[in-house]
Amino acid sequence: MIFKMCPRCGSRKVKWIIPQNWSTWQCFDCDYTGPIIEGDEELSAEIHEAYVNGDYEEIPEEEDFEDDDDLDELD
Numbered sequence: 001m002i003f004k005m006c007p008r009c010g011s012r013k014v015k016w017i018i019p020q021n022w023s024t025w026q027c028f029d030c031d032y033t034g035p036i037i038e039g040d041e042e043l044s045a046e047i048h049e050a051y052v053n054g055d056y057e058e059i060p061e062e063e064d065f066e067d068d069d070d071l072d073e074l075d
Helices: 041-053 068-072
Strands: 004-007 015-016 026-027 037-039
Touching: 004 041, 037 041
Parallel strands: none
Antiparallel strands: 004 037, 015 026
């Protein structure tokens, strides 16, 4: 069975919080806010285990991304 889950902790306790923005969800277990993923029990368990062990990669906040001036230097 496929269901929606938090990409950070694997929880199924997620809710769509802004009807005008389909990609903004909130996880009630780890306070993640953003897009979610779909998967099965096996994927959920794998994500949850990595979250509990601290083996997950933190999703960067918007301010962590380079600004447009830095991207122009790459062209």
